[in-house]
């Protein structure tokens with residue numbers, strides 16, 4: 001049906017952020033990588049940081065992130081984004097430097113890089129997408145795969161006796177003295193998406209004030225490799241992931257209290 | 262009366278994922294099953310009156326495909 005146009009005066013209350021380029025993404029329908037991208041872009045616009053941002057893309061489905069943001073971006077080898085971001089930030093301390101990494105990238109092959117970047121208190125921000133599998137390569141088991149979860153490389157479900165236990169990255173990094181702001185949020189509903197955006201904003205403010213390492217872990221859906229519709233995947237995240245990966249603030253530098261958003 | 266609103270979906274970007282559809286509190290968005298975008302998806306669109314311009318659909322959209330408009334409430338003179 002055709003909905004009649006409004007006759008009253010109207011204003012645009014939400015528009016696509018300028019910090020996103022006009023490109024169509026290659027992400028699967030419903031993939032919340034897109035939501036995470038949008039939130040980063042909204043925060044960059046709101047803070048007026050477009051000329052100061054440098055993003056570091058990783059290896060995984062988000063490998064082409066540099067095509068989707070309208071600010072400076074580089075792409076690093078698998079897992080090495082925090083090391084590359086360290087170099088960039090140390091050479092260009094006035095820039096706001098962001099890594100964008102999946103759970104295979106950050107919590108498996110790149111675990112050493114992120115742990116040491118946090119331990120050194122590097123003044124960078126890591127956006128960490130936890131979708132419980134290796135999305136790009138076909139849904140293999142990741143360090144974040146839940147106990148019993150079926151993936152293409154754990155067809156009978158993750159057996160913790162054989163494959164070990166999942167890693168709760170936010171909790172782990174929060175124990176390091178150099179970490180200033182480490183939180184976990186989720187992208188499954190409007191309320192949690194708003195909280196995720198606020199956390200990204202806080203992380204950038206932490207970096208702007210030179211307070212040290214920040215990481216925002218975002219629970220995300222991978223409908224394609226989970227073999228679900230986006231609708232089912234959202235429900236699965238809420239029912240299965242959140243009980244295991246509790247949302248919350250794991251490390252908050254006391255100076256963060258002075259940050260008013 | 263709630264404010265009146267309207268959304269516009271950029272069909273070059275929409276992938277018919279329904280995250281907007283399932284979250285619209287007024288239940289006024291639906292996929293148009295009679296049309297397909299040039300990328301082969303059924304696009305989301307306003308299917309009935311009643312949009313309040315709350316912006317929740319845009320908060321969910323992974324493609325940043327939705328622009329939300331809301332009427333300006335005129336203050337009494």
Ligand SMILES: Cc1ncc(C[n+]2csc(CCOP(=O)(O)OP(=O)(O)O)c2C)c(N)n1
Nearest residue numbers: 059060061078102103104105133134135136
């Ligand atoms: C050194 C190296 N080893 C392995 C690969 C293959 N590889 C590409 S993407 C990927 C996993 C990505 O998964 P994740 O980081 O969870 O991101 P997602 O795709 O789920 O967003 C792997 C192992 C590679 N590209 N380089």
Ligand code: SF4
Nearest residue numbers: 027028031061135222
């Ligand atoms: S494979 Fe999964 S993570 Fe990758 S784009 Fe598709 S839904 Fe997103």
Ligand code: SF4
Nearest residue numbers: 285312313315316318
């Ligand atoms: S703006 Fe609000 S009411 Fe209007 S379509 Fe979007 S979610 Fe529904």
Ligand code: SF4
Nearest residue numbers: 275276278279281322
């Ligand atoms: S959330 Fe966005 S991409 Fe998905 S159906 Fe709605 S408008 Fe299309």
